[in-house]
Amino acid sequence: MVPTDLRYTKEHEWVRVQDGVATVGITDHAAEQLGDIVFVELPGAGSSVSAGKTFGVVESVKAVSDLFAPVSGEVAEANAELDGKPELVNSDPYGTGWMIKVVVADVAELDRLLDAAAYEALVAAE
């Protein structure tokens, strides 16, 4: 079951929007598929990200994968704790394993994201 209060991308990122700031991470399904995550590379605060474009890299014992931004905007904060504890992405993907916070430039972009039901259907179809 995926959290119902979040929005999702086809590339398995999740978004939680609060007061115009989107917190972004990867889903439990993505973390499970990647296996033990050993390194997360994130953009610094102040850099900008664009919806659908890569914003960082996640490396597991199996593979290195791009991270895709669900929304466009300026990065307000990156999760510095992942530097020393990338395993948080595996153990708590929707909580302490979050990756970046983005000041959303265009709220209309959020409408293009998947809701929980649509994301679950996507995972089931894989």
Add this chain to the structure above:
Amino acid sequence: MTERVTPEAAAAAAQAGPVPTGAAIPPGAGPALQPTIFELSRPGRGGGKVAHPPKDALDRIPAGMRRTAPPALPELDEPTVARHYVNLSHLNYSIETGFYPLGSCTMKYNPKVDEWAARLNGFAALHPFAPDENAQGTLQLLWELERALAEISGMEAVTLQPAAGAQGELTGILMVRAYHRARGDTDRTEVLVPDTAHGTNPATASMAGFTTVSIPSAPDGGVDLEAFRAALGPRTAAIMITNPSTYGLFERRIADLIEMVHVAGALAYMDGANLNAIMGRFRPGDAGFDVMHFNVHKTFSTPHGGGGPGAGPVGVRGALAPYLPVPRVLREPDGTFRLERAGERPRSVGRVRSFVGNVGVLVRAYAYILAHGGRGLAEVSEDAVLAANYLRKRVGESFEIPFDRVCMHEFVASAAGLKRETGIRTLDVAKRLIDHGFHPPTIYFPLTIEEGMLIEPTETESVETLDAFADALAAIAREARETPDLVRSAPRTAPVRRLDEAAAARQPNLRWRPAAGAETPCPD
């Protein structure tokens, strides 16, 4: 009912004495782990007398260049050193101890005669700065090897310089860049790479300054032609394609793909890593490929693994020959050979490696090619494909085969069904294969296959070996259902038990340090 000997029982029977269970063995270690050479060191022990330099020798070295503390070298007698390394070598698994079906790596048996050739004094002892007139034999060998690779691939010219397949890729793509630039065609900034490609392909494109565009696969395992058509355009510099692909499948639409690439004004690069499947049957040059690299250490018999040694020659069609790295080996009208001189071919992409390449690897390739001849090389590929297809059918008895059609030299199997049924993953199966006496196949690659295993038997294995491997996989599938903990805790008979790969990657510990308070010559 017959009693099957478990790997544990076999290992226990082979164990000379009781398994030591002392606390000295670190966690994760099996009984056979060896102490490091530093731990074997005893102060003052040595293996012979080394003549001391004259007393004033040190005075001739500038004070600032002299070390202030003695080097931290271990102190041992010669028999201990010899035993240490021989015992370590016994822990090693190689193609000469057993089957090594590591997909994509072509771990074939390497004939000893090729080792003999590479060690001939005239090759092995030749100084890289030797003048051309003293290196005629080696230069002739290199020149003839270029011709042989050109004939095998259908390419027109070859450089032997790159030190490995990945460097060959980079050399090839740098030539593609130079080709477009020379024509003033500078808007071509993208390289198309199918999602089944070797990871080095997108890395190569990036290193050469291009943007990589990933092309998805169609359900049959080939390139999705519609997605490819949509991505192809005036910004496309090249497509990099591995054929056969990393699914072990021959790209059926290869002629269409190359034609579309050329119509769009781009070039076609072939990753020749899987050459072992196609010799004598498919020449990339004839199919229209413009550039390709060869992993000669794989196809042409240099023992490799763990990062080397290799060589990655690159073949090109005529239009790209001006851009080949310098120096090329030239044959003069009088039949002598020489290296190109500086500035002789100004459009070259330059030098990509010191001297003329990894000559030892190239001598082995030359020896292998001549020993087999054209017909023999075709037979190599035929047997490699036959072995892979036989094993595909046998492995298919216990695991899923995602693309169950005739494969080339390797095939993909999947433990996805087993995982759903028992929770046992491909990683567990791979570790358990070690207990059954086999090197595991490549796992979790290609990335697009869930719980994938890429299995490449090569042409040098007997049907008995292939059967034994398939039987081991079937036995592991049974174990996964009946005694899953056995599989989950594998390997149990190896020098070390299951390693914590995540911790190793998160906190790499690459250097041995003495335990606190230990007596050692290594003070830090």
